[in-house]
Amino acid sequence: MNENFKLLNKKIKILHLIQHMKIGGGQKALTNIISSTSISFEHVVVSTFNQYESELNKLNSSFIDCEKKNILKIIREEAPDIIHYHWWPGFKMIPKNKIPHNCGIIVTVQDPTPVEDIQADIYISGSNFINLFQKHIDGKKRIVIKSYIDVREFTLKKKKNTEIIIGRHSTIYKNKIPENYIKTLLDFSLKAKFIIAGDGESKIIEKLNLEIIKNNAQNKIEIWPGEKIKEMLSICDIFLYITPDDSFEGFANVISEAMVAGIPVIAENKGGNSEQIIHGKTGFLCTGYNEARDFCQLLIEDRILRLKMGGNSKKRGLTFDHTIMGKQYDQIYTNLVKLNNKEKQ
Template sequence: MANRVIHLFNGFLNPHGGSESEALALAEQLRAHGEVKLWATSSRSPAALRETHGIERITLGQAARGRLGNAADSPSIPDGGTYVFVGAHWRNRLWPLVVPAPQRLIYVFNTFHPKILPLTSQHPPLLRWPKTEYVFISEFQKTLLDTPGVIHPSPIDIARFTPAAQPHRRSRPVIGRLSRDTLAKHDPEDLALYREWMAAGADVKLQGASCLADQIEANPHLELLPEGARAAVDFLRSLDVFYYRTGSHVETFGRVVFEAMACGLPVVCHRRGGYANSIRHGENGFLFDTTQEAREIMQRLLAQPLLRAKIGAQARRTVESLYSRSALERRAQFYHGHAMA
């Protein structure tokens, strides 16, 4: 009988990271159909994160003992089945040479680093692993990489990310964004927009923005929060409009945009990103190319609460369609189908 276990690998470095969140959400989705084991490929994976989610860390000693059949130590190692790497890869690692080869090898390409493509498609001669099957998280990414593969949107728990139970009753609408706390996630031109929106009567809340503290002056209507200060769903529910543009970082999917849409928020996003394929401008969200376009879109939304509600409701319906039960079933069968045959 074929080994039905799916072994899912990620660096598991950052409890608030998008890649980690995607890996954990994918594991939860796949567990409805079979056994899934989680593995940290980085030696710097925090123990607290591993303990919380039942993640194991592979060491060469473990792998070698398992290969030699040393039952005294009972090492836990990947033992065949389907190996799914989510944003992690096996370059310069010794353990793949001493663990059982997988029956299937799947790489979830959740970022845009073209140099990783040959690293994951060309295996060392001694490895003898099967050909890599690719999963891309957006049409945008697949087109950029020009490589055969399937497209599966990064999994999101839309039963958890839902609109606030009660409509907001505020004199000042709240514009916000959420990201990792790094300058690459922020566009310098947005600082001027934040000042303008506060002057126009809005509050601005930015989580994952402590890196901007020395670039924008303090303001009673500005809140800069470090990464992970509040649970993502709670933070998003405290907003009226979600705004998103990155700096040097390219969002090949942008799961936080979809989480905001799932929470019933109108999203105003820069057009460069995988999320753009799912946003129909003026219907379920807004896309802009220039700072002036962002300024004009936000002026409309701040002046029209009913427009915010209408666009937010359509955003929620879009995400419900994207993550419908039937859609999730089809994606899960991709991972389990061959191994269960």
């Protein structure tokens, strides 16, 4: 065991507070943190919904529904060593001086919006892009730990197709899918089949399917459930990730996952996408639908370039391994507990 953990003489209890444990990138980032950190930590997730129950069980992490129990009461009863907020706009955090227990406070920010300053011990941005929006926080309290994934999960055996597949997966919410997305894809007039995989709001999924039927595009575009994401990636030739104009990804898990699967990625040159995609080598960064269409056409026509970019994409994607992220969180958790113990003495 690491010497840092020997000094602590006990498991460190981390109380993770997050707005909702519904299917989403921020929630997946939380479980990636838990799965990548040392066994010297005890993780307790405090949230609502819990659509990640089976995953948390596999990680030996407990769950507390804060809709049924007051958060301050939970903190008193659990007496954590560290409270780790996984902040998203709209989630109200408790200022450190209001916490009814002496412990370290960490805030991880996965959204490019200025986070509330609650005088936490440390603020962690999930990308350099997100960190640009946190300059109101004391620079000594801010660091960047990029939101990495379990690369083993997306190292997939590729399958051959008789047609080009342009895939995409994400949570299917309003802030992820552009308006008139089906019409946009059809207007591309590409010799390829589109597959959109993911779970989310049933009304939006139903609307997408109705638009496909309305345009007689059942053989051109398909909507697959989230359970088939890996199957989609295993047959995907090109990964096209377009989001609404006002939606900015900090460090998109889905892009990393597609890269690890060996797929060239086309995404808009905004948010943290340029921290993942190397333009012209692992895929393309585009501005607007016309460029996205042209880059897709280029990769459809040039098989050698498509395969070369897919290989480059995989190599780069493998550097986004969550074990790298886990070691960084291990050190932060340990240092914060040791510092807090000194202050108590």
